[in-house]
Amino acid sequence: MENGVILVAQRYLKLAAIYFTVGVLLGMVMGIIHDFRLTSVHAHFNLLGWVSMALFGLIYHFYPGAGQTKLAKTHFWLHNIGLPIMQISIALQITTENMAFLPITIVSSLLVVIGVILFTINLFQQVRPTPAP
Numbered sequence: 001m002e003n004g005v006i007l008v009a010q011r012y013l014k015l016a017a018i019y020f021t022v023g024v025l026l027g028m029v030m031g032i033i034h035d036f037r038l039t040s041v042h043a044h045f046n047l048l049g050w051v052s053m054a055l056f057g058l059i060y061h062f063y064p065g066a067g068q069t070k071l072a073k074t075h076f077w078l079h080n081i082g083l084p085i086m087q088i089s090i091a092l093q094i095t096t097e098n099m100a101f102l103p104i105t106i107v108s109s110l111l112v113v114i115g116v117i118l119f120t121i122n123l124f125q126q127v128r129p130t131p132a133p
């Protein structure tokens with residue numbers, strides 16, 4: 001039980017750091033080659049990857065019980081499957097100008113959005129005042 005709690009928070013923090021690295025590397029490359037077509041991919045790698053996942057990790061560190069629920073686990077997978085597919089699909093859509101990627105972008109974005117809704121429901125159910133002893 002205790003291990004599982006720590007795992008969810010640690011997994012989020014490590015994944016956040018990976019997204020941070022990829023996000024800043026992409027920003028650096030964009031700056032070097034003066035090609036800003038992938039600005040939104042850079043922004044969302046950093047914001048949905050680094051910032052959001054670091055917050056999920058810290059939240060589950062401070063509210064360990066909340067990270068143990070089925071909602072939290074489902075959210076974890078929706079975010080971590082949806083986000084990379086969404087960003088790769090958007091990047092391919094922009095660079096190849098092929099609209100065939102649009103349905104993949106839509107479905108993967110929806111996975112992330114549904115995950116965020118589950119995260120919100122989970123926090124409302126799990127984060128509450130502790131009963132007086």
Ligand code: HEM
Nearest residue numbers: 023024025026027028030031036039042043046047050051
């Ligand atoms: C060394 C690290 C970073 C580099 C080299 C970098 C580089 C860039 C570049 C070149 C752009 C495009 C600017 C333009 O279109 O004029 C950009 C945009 C952006 N970056 Fe970064 N970035 C870095 C870190 C971050 C981080 C950590 C975040 C978020 C936590 C972030 C969020 C954004 C956002 C939201 C935009 C879009 C801004 C807009 O809409 O005008 N960046 N970045």
Ligand code: HEM
Nearest residue numbers: 038039040041043044047048051052108109110111112113
């Ligand atoms: C599934 C969730 C999300 C979807 C579907 C989404 C969608 C979009 C779209 C369609 C754009 C316009 C991109 C463009 O002009 O090329 C955009 C821009 C932006 N979004 Fe999001 N977004 C999401 C989550 C977030 C979150 C969580 C943040 C902040 C924490 C955020 C911050 C931004 C910023 C700063 C921009 C401007 C970046 C730029 O100049 O390209 N987004 N988003």
